[in-house]
Amino acid sequence: MAATLSLEPAGRSCWDEPLSISVRGLAPEQPVTLRAALRDERGALFRSHARYRADPHGELDLARAPALGGSFAGLEPMGLLWAMEPDRPFWRLIKRDVQTPFVVELEVLDGHEPDGGRLLARAVHERHFMAPGVRRVPVREGRVRATLFLPPGEGPFPGIIDVYGVGGGLLEYRASLMASHGFATLALAFYDFEDLPKDFNIVEVDYFEEAVCYMLQHPKVKGPDIGLLGLSLGADICLTMASFLKNVSATVSINGSAFSGNRHIHYQQTTIPPLGHDLRRAKVAFSGILDIVDIRNDPVGGCENPGMIPIEQAKGPILFIAGQDDHCWRSELYAQIASERLQARRKERPQSGHLEMHRPLERHLICDIWRDTDNLCLTGT
The missing domain is CATH 3.40.50.1820 (Alpha/Beta hydrolase fold, catalytic domain)
Structure with missing residues (x-):
């Protein structure tokens, strides 16, 4: 069964809203690396990654599974978002136009090499700064x-x-x-x-x-x-x-x-x-x-x-x-x-x-x- 990356809420959420991240369809105890990336409005790239291991059922829920290392370690359900760092030294993530979202790309890679593993699943999520009706x-x-x-x-x-x-x-x-x-x-x-x-x-x-x-x-x-x-x-x-x-x-x-x-x-x-x-x-x-x-x-x-x-x-x-x-x-x-x-x-x-x-x-x-x-x-x- 192919791996699937699930986000809740699906598709879009507010920037300060909790985002649940889970993966299904992995092999039991399979080592994987999750990556997150976004570009700001000036084109600067922000990235994070963390190493995980699936449970005996081939599932991974970041609310229950601690990160084994990477950009952060331990139980951090939203660590992939708050731990993103810029490729440009000392560049700060600032939202200048709140009427448009940040687009976050999330990937699941096989193994514990953040840049070398086989891509297993991918999802794109919009993080908005204006809730509907604001x-x-x-x-x-x-x-x-x-x-x-x-x-x-x-x-x-x-x-x-x-x-x-x-x-x-x-x-x-x-x-x-x-x-x-x-x-x-x-x-x-x-x-x-x-x-x-x-x-x-x-x-x-x-x-x-x-x-x-x-x-x-x-x-x-x-x-x-x-x-x-x-x-x-x-x-x-x-x-x-x-x-x-x-x-x-x-x-x-x-x-x-x-x-x-x-x-x-x-x-x-x-x-x-x-x-x-x-x-x-x-x-x-x-x-x-x-x-x-x-x-x-x-x-x-x-x-x-x-x-x-x-x-x-x-x-x-x-x-x-x-x-x-x-x-x-x-x-x-x-x-x-x-x-x-x-x-x-x-x-x-x-x-x-x-x-x-x-x-x-x-x-x-x-x-x-x-x-x-x-x-x-x-x-x-």
């Missing part, structure tokens, strides 16, 4: 430059503003996925996009306040509050918004610092100075990449540093997700300092925990925070 609405309202993603249905829906970090432009792939889980999500640009400033030299909170007002006035957004989601510099912007603006119910900070790094933060009569940095402390890692984790003037005074964002003023819960292998800045240290400040100023004891986080988990953590009631500090690898 609506994409470009926003050019006043100064606000953004894209609003609306879930299927009449609404109104709980609202979220999603802010990315250094690099500028407008990235939509996280906001589009959040919309499929019932959130009206605004992917917000703040520099180097259309007529926005080319450079970002000062955090003018007024611009982000305008985005909050846009969301709260939208007929499809359920008030009176919204949530904030930010990454890196975007996380610090979200923490600033939560500290100074009304109508923020909860905030998720992914690798934020709760400090102003290299830019002044300005809102009305308040200015928060940057920590500053010294490029002479940069190092070149063995891989050839510049390691800048030491260049910032890390706070000596901890949670009492005058350059810290006054996060204790935020009225809603805050979830800190801090990568322990972040070589841009000391995310775990900053999350701890932020937690200490919240505990000292709010008289609350934050919860904390550790986990090994692959990208599909990010969405579950984010969706849960708006139903929570406590301040959280969650650190992960």
Whole structure:
């Protein structure tokens, strides 16, 4: 009997949706290698592989069978997807057009040689970033430059503003996925996009306040509050918004610092100075990449540093997700300092925990925070 490669859901699924992978029609205990590959929108190839052994019935289910080596090892049902690495060194997988899918090719090869075995089965699967019924609405309202993603249905829906970090432009792939889980999500640009400033030299909170007002006035957004989601510099912007603006119910900070790094933060009569940095402390890692984790003037005074964002003023819960292998800045240290400040100023004891986080988990953590009631500090690898 010929081997067959089965995927569930078949044909297509959302990028953050679990994908079940199984093989049938193998010989009992047959050694095989599974490979996955996709090309991004600029033609860069991403690949992964893992070695497996069929069970006594000639079947293989990645939800029950541990990988014996390759790009990963152990029981990882979706390892073939999260472990894909680029052929181009240091190339990052980014979805730039959420209206088209990534096309993933999966193959089953005989034996444990990833490039030399006989092809036994093959399947093609589309991984989409917009679930059926999700609506994409470009926003050019006043100064606000953004894209609003609306879930299927009449609404109104709980609202979220999603802010990315250094690099500028407008990235939509996280906001589009959040919309499929019932959130009206605004992917917000703040520099180097259309007529926005080319450079970002000062955090003018007024611009982000305008985005909050846009969301709260939208007929499809359920008030009176919204949530904030930010990454890196975007996380610090979200923490600033939560500290100074009304109508923020909860905030998720992914690798934020709760400090102003290299830019002044300005809102009305308040200015928060940057920590500053010294490029002479940069190092070149063995891989050839510049390691800048030491260049910032890390706070000596901890949670009492005058350059810290006054996060204790935020009225809603805050979830800190801090990568322990972040070589841009000391995310775990900053999350701890932020937690200490919240505990000292709010008289609350934050919860904390550790986990090994692959990208599909990010969405579950984010969706849960708006139903929570406590301040959280969650650190992960």
